[in-house]
Amino acid sequence: MTIAVRLARIGFALLGAVALVWIPARNLDVDSFSIANYFSYFTILSNVLSVIVLLVGGLLDPQDPRWQNLRGAVTVYMVITCVVYAVLLADVDVTLNDKWINDTMHRLIPIVVLADWLISPPRTRIDDKQCLTWLAFPAVYAVYSLIRGPIVDWYPYPFIDPRQQGYLELAFSAVVLTVAMVLLALAVGAVGRLAARWRYR
Template sequence: MRERAVNLGRLAFGLLAAVALGVQAYHVCTRHASLVNFFSYFTDLSNMAGAVVLLTGGTLGLLGRRGVPDPVRGAVVLCMTVTGVVYAVLLAGYHLPLELPWVNAVLHKLMPAVHLADWLITPPRRRIAWRRAVLWLAFPLLYLVYSLLRGAAVDWYPYPFLDPRRPHGYGRVAVASAMITVLFVAVGAAVVWTGNRLGRRSARSVGVHT
């Protein structure tokens, strides 16, 4: 019963995220803004991955099949959690052009909490190896490189802390990038440690009741 409720919840929240992204993309198009810019926000990319993970996991779970691999889930939890933290700390007062208020609330506030809750409620069944978790940092680092290279080419940057046209230029960007990298490492370590600890506890609980 509990597992069914979790999977139904995944489907519901995955669908909500997908609808929010779709409505926002349509809104951008109707304002004749750049759809490429829309897909260049870390928030949107992370939420797209998150929606796929939730919808896939919920569907497979209801069909009685094994869901999304836990390392993939962990990578999404990391990206979504950092998305929520960075928004709360750095971007809450920053005007995001064309973003609808309810979409902003769903993507920046609700969905990070949903993915973190899903990880805590259904922790990984197998221990997440630290060497595998290091690979979670690949996407954020590639995103950073992409944002800076594309920004220099088209004169547009998704976030103010990545914009070298602002005071102190690339020096400020380097400091901000280093701080956010530290945040990714710290949150990633917490996700792995918490998931493994809760996973062991869940396995012992199942063993006791079998």
């Protein structure tokens, strides 16, 4: 991998890290701010994973198949973050009130991670079955949010809040989101294989 790509990974990882710590650092003395709630947003968790993947990729650039599989998974999570925000959350308060942080986490870093996946695709083929395993994390996250929600009387996003829509509509939304995420996972895997075929032919 070229030094320019590795430096870009490190640079964007540092930018993502600054965006992640900015709001907690500024709001730790605010009574209404909850660090547990902050790290219960899918956006925050997916950006944490992105920072790790970009930083490790920039410093070490591992080629292990398991690492490449993790890269693919994190790429899907960031694409989900970008698409769900654009479609469902653009006008919803999700704590990230600073425009540069909002744009960084929901737009810039997802584009960077996807571009990195295409510029430096895995040399090992990742099939559709492996791509679907990437969705284990969103599934666990959904279960966590639904269990924690009634305990703390707080949900990170309106579309997983049964208090606002009821469980029937929640179930319908879950089916639609699941189908969308399956398609996104398969698409990320497919474009990665196409990019690898072009890059390493």
